[in-house]
Amino acid sequence: MSTHPQICVAYHSGFGHTAHLAESVAAGARSTGAHVHLVPVDTITDEQWHTLDTADAIIFGSATYMGNVAAAFQRFAERTGRRCIEGTWRDKVAAGFTNSGAKAGDKQSTLISLAVFAAQHHMHWVNLGLPPGWNSSAGSEDDLNRLGFWLGAGAATDVDLDAASVHPADIETCRHLGARVAAVTAQLRAGRDITEAA
Ligand SMILES: Cc1cc2nc3c(=O)[nH]c(=O)nc-3n(C[C@H](O)[C@H](O)[C@H](O)COP(=O)(O)O)c2cc1C
Numbered sequence: 001m002s003t004h005p006q007i008c009v010a011y012h013s014g015f016g017h018t019a020h021l022a023e024s025v026a027a028g029a030r031s032t033g034a035h036v037h038l039v040p041v042d043t044i045t046d047e048q049w050h051t052l053d054t055a056d057a058i059i060f061g062s063a064t065y066m067g068n069v070a071a072a073f074q075r076f077a078e079r080t081g082r083r084c085i086e087g088t089w090r091d092k093v094a095a096g097f098t099n100s101g102a103k104a105g106d107k108q109s110t111l112i113s114l115a116v117f118a119a120q121h122h123m124h125w126v127n128l129g130l131p132p133g134w135n136s137s138a139g140s141e142d143d144l145n146r147l148g149f150w151l152g153a154g155a156a157t158d159v160d161l162d163a164a165s166v167h168p169a170d171i172e173t174c175r176h177l178g179a180r181v182a183a184v185t186a187q188l189r190a191g192r193d194i195t196e197a198a
Helices: 017-030 046-054 071-078 081-086 108-120 168-197
Strands: 006-012 035-040 057-065 093-100 153-156
Touching: 006 017, 006 046, 006 071, 006 168, 017 035, 017 057, 017 093, 017 153, 017 168, 035 046, 057 071, 057 108, 057 168, 093 108, 093 168, 153 168
Parallel strands: 006 035, 006 057, 057 093, 093 153
Antiparallel strands: none
């Protein structure tokens, strides 16, 4: 019988907006009973590296800077080189989220970078699992997935607003991602239990 999955949210946020969304991702995962750890990658400790290594799933998040992940996230990614070679994170579940100033902001590149990072670790990428919001005359900016991503959760926060002003629809979209990853991880663990017992 599987226990609840262990999920890490490993993120970088320079000014707090993406950190706010990381909390939402974590809250979504916790709502399913998962055990969740938040790991700010720029200050990662040895204990947090261990938590990543033993997690069932890692949800990666980065603010979009210059149309890609922030340098601090990439520094973290490059520090995982040995784990990549040794397959430490192989077959863990992965997903990603990002936040930018502009509504589009070239942040698709950030999600792609996160997905490629996960693929290099032989992880299983989970997509957002929501239809695009705000894409018809009946839609609104309060729709879930209001910016219309499939690969992961994409948020936008006006650059002159503080972290507490992250858009409520983006918060809900990130909660959804966290819950979805937790559910998929639980399904995968249950399947592994069955195949190992057979
Ligand atoms: C160095 C730098 C580069 C940025 N590049 C982009 C960008 O390419 N596209 C965009 O829409 N916003 C860009 N922004 C705006 C940030 O994505 C936005 O302010 C975001 O909310 C920051 O998230 P954070 O508070 O988690 O760091 C940039 C901000 C900085 C500081």
